[in-house]
């Protein structure tokens with residue numbers, strides 16, 4: 685739970701250097717440089733098709749770079765199988781959550797005992813962090829709400845006490861308030877010295893917890909920095925304006941949504957369908 689000491693350079697958990705990657709002969713990542721350290725939340729943002737999920741596939745070992753390399757905890761990791769990376773502390777929650785929809789909460793958690801933890805340890809850890817899952821322990825995952833399913837996905841990932849957590853579009857299909865709740869959990873997870881790399885097409889909630897943001901377009905990182913430092917024009921172009929609108933409102937300056945009375949009056953909705 686300690687906050688990082690900024691005066692000491694912390695060894696990166698994930699480090700991508702000039703990574704290129706392709707599907708067949710079509711190159712979709714054209715040289716990605718990215719560092720994620722413990723306690724950091726790095727948000728990869730950008731439009732559909734920009735290459736965000738492909739970066740996570742490389743970082744989780746599912747796709748081997750065609751050039752460049754990636755390191756995990758200082759070890760060269762090109763070509764290391766995803767299951768080996770997972771056992772060395774890398775956890776991935778893919779788009780679509782990666783849970784077993786026809787199994788109960790407890791059964792889903794039990795599948796995570798392969799790392800050597802007992803069922804009881806895995807459950808205790810999960811229920812301590814996600815009390816709502818304890819209430820629903822016997823419920824079949826497919827019948828839970830989208831937000832609860834995403835919590836279960838996170839609980840499964842965290843049951844192995846990872847060094848890095850990769851999250852692909854966790855807000856997909858969820859209402860803004862649920863997304864805020866999930867991001868609050870993401871921030872807590874990072875504070876426990878986990879390095880978090882996440883992708884989002886819609887930036888609003890991610891910007892609230894991100895330590896750094898990298899904006900992708902067409903297989904390249906076109907801007908990188910702290911959320912507040914993103915140039916407004918770039919944010920508008922690549923984030924649909926949603927991120928900056930949310931932050932301007934939060935900052936109490938110009939009301940960019942004046943006149944919009946149909947939605948977003950009770951929370952910080954960025955105008956997406958809830």
Ligand SMILES: Nc1ncnc2c1ncn2[C@@H]1O[C@H](COP(=O)(O)OP(=O)(O)O)[C@@H](O)[C@H]1O
Nearest residue numbers: 707712730731732733734735736737738739883
């Ligand atoms: N399995 C695949 N086979 C071929 N091309 C793919 C595959 N997955 C993604 N692509 C292509 O790679 C590019 C980047 O996709 P992706 O990483 O999924 O982007 P994002 O996650 O930012 O939406 C897109 O042009 C997409 O069509």
Ligand SMILES: [Mg+2]
Nearest residue numbers: 736737738779
């Ligand atoms: Mg994607």
